[in-house]
Amino acid sequence: MEKGYKKGVVKWNIQVASNIYEMKMTPHSTRPFQGEPGQFYMLRGWKGLDPFLARPISVSNIIDGEITFLYEVRGRGTDIISKLKSGDTLELMGPLGNGFNTSLKGNIALISGGIGIAPVIFLAKSLKTDVDFYCGFRDEVYCIDEIKKYSRNVYISTENGIVGHEGLITEIFQPDGYEVVYSCGPVAMMKKVVEICEGKVPVYISMESRMACGMGACLGCSIKTSKGIQRVCKEGPVFLGEEVFFSD
Amino acid sequence: MEKGYKKGVVKWNIQVASNIYEMKMTPHSTRPFQGEPGQFYMLRGWKGLDPFLARPISVSNIIDGEITFLYEVRGRGTDIISKLKSGDTLELMGPLGNGFNTSLKGNIALISGGIGIAPVIFLAKSLKTDVDFYCGFRDEVYCIDEIKKYSRNVYISTENGIVGHEGLITEIFQPDGYEVVYSCGPVAMMKKVVEICEGKVPVYISMESRMACGMGACLGCSIKTSKGIQRVCKEGPVFLGEEVFFSD
Amino acid sequence: MINTKVNICGIEFKNPVIAASGTFGFGREYANYFPLSKLGGICTKGLTLKKKEGNKGIRIYETTGGILNSIGLENPGINNFIKEELPFMIEQGTVIIANVGGSSIEDYVKAVDKLNETEIDIVELNISCPNIRVGGMAFGIKSKIAYEVVTEVRKVCKKPLIVKLSPNAENIVHVAENCVKAGADGLSLVNTFAGMAIDIEKRKPVFDNIIAGLSGPCIKPIALRMVYEVSKAVDVPILGIGGIMGYKDAIEFIMAGAWAVQIGSGNFIKPTITLDIIDGIEKFMINEGIKSLDEIRRVI
Amino acid sequence: MINTKVNICGIEFKNPVIAASGTFGFGREYANYFPLSKLGGICTKGLTLKKKEGNKGIRIYETTGGILNSIGLENPGINNFIKEELPFMIEQGTVIIANVGGSSIEDYVKAVDKLNETEIDIVELNISCPNIRVGGMAFGIKSKIAYEVVTEVRKVCKKPLIVKLSPNAENIVHVAENCVKAGADGLSLVNTFAGMAIDIEKRKPVFDNIIAGLSGPCIKPIALRMVYEVSKAVDVPILGIGGIMGYKDAIEFIMAGAWAVQIGSGNFIKPTITLDIIDGIEKFMINEGIKSLDEIRRVI
């Protein structure tokens, strides 16, 4: 099949928290899946044209050419994907976009909010240096064991206080001592992280935007930055935080 | 669930000839499936709205509340249905329409063409009298063993002559001696059957028409008959042959 | 307590969900699936002065997210409707809207006149069926012609008069304004879009009439935009129609300016879809603390 | 031997499948997926005289069988296009159609003038973008305004001039006739339909601009009808656009009167969809014994 447009076979697709699933896929052909932390695939987990568009989902792990997606069921598309069973096939295109720089050294802080954890786990695993993982959740935590494997320190917050700090993860994060900060999560959280780090540490954030093509052609995902209009799917999804103009 | 609108669970779905499948379904609830020969269900074998409309498929058997559909893959809808696996669920509505009268006695001829055999098998099984089964196929025969169980004589034709008479089934059918003739198949075939029987034996035929609602409300399936406009899904699909005005 | 009631042209609807004309027959078939009293109202199949057999050839053709239909107003005629169908409908305990079609002003006027003495609640004047043409031009395309029909019908019509607009209008806002000027008490929109399909093997249009009417969720974004535009321009109640498949769609139409909504093709996907929509609207109102739909109507 | 070639306004296309404006960028991204030389042609993203940042807020919203977009003509401007993008496009070996947008006649004229001395093959004048409005009214809605724009552009344009029509036109056939009268060498239709969506939780339109443009298979039956009607009325080549997702759709448009087709939203579903369509057209021609598309064009 042509470059970047592939079929995959579901190896397993399991629920890891109330609304969160992890799906592992084997390539349909002999070409292994590829991707760097922060890159994503466009997934179609259904036949026919309803839903119409593919859904962008980050690479959450790659081992031996097999890919893992960690995703939250938010609407129809992810709901359908969550019902795929072992052996089902799925169309997907990727890897797409520019991920996080994984070659940096020194102390690095990773900050995730909710399902924003998906690419950050892969990032933690890929970084060859000491990382502190700050992960915020609403009311249920997941993937903590996995995170611990790759992190020096793990800080957790939940909004209901069931695990770790009660409140937001940005309340317990201090930028001092870090070479760089990487973050993925709700825009409000990332905006806060950028504020906290301003003038102290560079922050790279992974932006979300509604996508049609996923590969830079439709300009549907464009956001405003200090470098001009940029495509989340092509120049991003990872941007230097201070360059992004947050809307609302 | 409300009357007539049900879920079913696929028990098995097997290929019986190159393009022909047989699917057996268990009701999702405790309410058994029902239906008479000639009645049909509207099937949705997919999530979402593409394809948009359900597909009408005849009841091909009912045993212990489980239903069997025998169907040919013609387009997208039947293709998707053919890929359903054991355990998958399906939405379906029925039984719909008026079937064949199964209480008649005496010698009865059944004439099917191609996949038109689906309701006729069930009819053969349900009739409590002697039936001769004339079944025409294009190039491959199926369900013959099943038919033989319920029929006194079985006459087969194939267009390529691979089994039985080489040519059309109407070429070897003679109306004399039958009380009534029941037929389902391509319109051209049924028209021919009606011609052959004219003035000799009453013929009942099962008509096809494109359907939207399947239950008499949209008037999408109407055909012209000597009794006026009739709905294939409601007054039909079984009509007295001489009353139908065949178009083209 | 939430209240889903809406009052349209003096008639009270227990909720804003109405079955659209031509997709619900006269209710009989659906009565097998649920008590029709649950509905806000029912629009009858389009009625003409004389009985009509409808169009020949294929009448239904599936498209992506919708259907093309070329029924051609098959119906028993006004007299038979009054005699055979109306008594059944009256028993159901829901608002009855008689949808009236025609191919001349005279026919419309005569048909509406016959309904005056019946127990129907509202007349919905269908000036927008793409499957019936008058000199190649439906009544709903040009503002001037729409104005004429509605003026004449208004003269005889003793019932509240809702005019059903065509999305094929040259300028639907102008048509709407003209209908109101001519005396319409309310507007419903949209009817089906003129569309077509070709059988490439036969090298012929699928429909004998060539053009057929497109409905279903495929048209929703356009229909919603039209309701929004019309609701900004006129002050009569609007019934929003076009591809409504769930309560979210219904709420969108209400926020765009509709008093109530009609469900058409959705009935074919699930016969009880209207109940799901009513239910969804109620839950949405509860969750959002909305006491009456007045609070969100035309909110944008 | 079958021949998929078509000659449009003196330009030869190796096959009738063209990538539609705004869905294919300048081809760069798709060049990673297949050799662009396989395409009949490429329409560039809509170009304006000056660079444009496009619209704020949500730009893409999924609907049943399609998408609403509110890109707002984000583009690098004609000069940057000529310098940065055109050289790449020329290397690809396919027909280049420069899609030109604008918000005043003057801008259109200046932009087209700049293209005269370049190697682009055809100008496609976009008078139909619902996301850019001039005094609330796009150029493609009224026949008279369309006539004026095309007349002025024609005066300066030395390239073959195709005018891209709006399905929101009051009367698309009249607009088409006026464009031809004003000097258009060809017509392409349709652009997107004005549609909208509402975020019911926020009680606000999804798009900052309120109205956005609907595309995708949902619009196909209407677009096909419009191509059919326009092709009956004018004698210039027509490029058919609207929801084409497979070769069957493409053949339908050709039978309805199109010389070639453009594929827009379909590219988002599968980046190589155009190749599948080219392939399907060839197979159809072989199976049906069609030697040239002339045999089936306008066959109905």
Ligand SMILES: Cc1cc2nc3c(=O)[nH]c(=O)nc-3n(C[C@H](O)[C@H](O)[C@H](O)COP(=O)(O)OP(=O)(O)OC[C@H]3O[C@@H](n4cnc5c(N)ncnc54)[C@H](O)[C@@H]3O)c2cc1C
């Ligand atoms: C680069 C990128 C990477 C992502 N990685 C992940 C991941 O690893 N795990 C995960 O759970 N989610 C991820 N998301 C978010 C995910 O794409 C959306 O949750 C998903 O598209 C929702 O689809 P739906 O059909 O379930 O919801 P619906 O609301 O039904 O979707 C409707 C439409 O809106 C779009 N949409 C809805 N929410 C979003 C959103 N937040 N961002 C972008 N588009 C949206 C959908 O793609 C679709 O086109 C990522 C998004 C982007 C842009």
Ligand SMILES: Cc1cc2nc3c(=O)[nH]c(=O)nc-3n(C[C@H](O)[C@H](O)[C@H](O)COP(=O)(O)OP(=O)(O)OC[C@H]3O[C@@H](n4cnc5c(N)ncnc54)[C@H](O)[C@@H]3O)c2cc1C
């Ligand atoms: C009362 C009745 C009983 C039927 N019983 C059987 C059966 O037991 N087994 C079987 O294999 N087939 C049966 N059919 C035919 C079956 O409904 C069609 O083959 C099927 O709808 C084709 O759908 P598709 O998506 O595969 O084809 P597509 O061509 O993709 O269908 C597109 C649309 O056309 C409609 N359509 C296409 N062909 C027909 C047709 N011949 N008749 C009616 N609508 C059609 C579809 O329902 C759909 O709306 C029956 C039809 C009717 C009306």
Ligand SMILES: Cc1cc2nc3c(=O)[nH]c(=O)nc-3n(C[C@H](O)[C@H](O)[C@H](O)COP(=O)(O)O)c2cc1C
């Ligand atoms: C099969 C069918 C028949 C219809 N018949 C009529 C009719 O008789 N009179 C009328 O005003 N509208 C008729 N309509 C239009 C619908 O009432 C409705 O306006 C249109 O289908 C759009 O709504 P929807 O998208 O919910 O279907 C018909 C629609 C369909 C699908």
Ligand SMILES: Cc1cc2nc3c(=O)[nH]c(=O)nc-3n(C[C@H](O)[C@H](O)[C@H](O)COP(=O)(O)O)c2cc1C
């Ligand atoms: C994201 C997007 C951007 C578009 N941008 C332009 C444009 O810049 N100029 C233009 O003439 N048409 C533009 N269009 C319209 C398409 O070229 C095409 O006319 C329309 O999408 C209908 O075709 P489709 O249904 O195949 O998508 C755009 C369409 C989309 C979806």
Ligand code: FES
């Ligand atoms: S999604 Fe198309 S450019 Fe980013």
Ligand code: FES
């Ligand atoms: S399919 Fe609707 S009336 Fe028969």
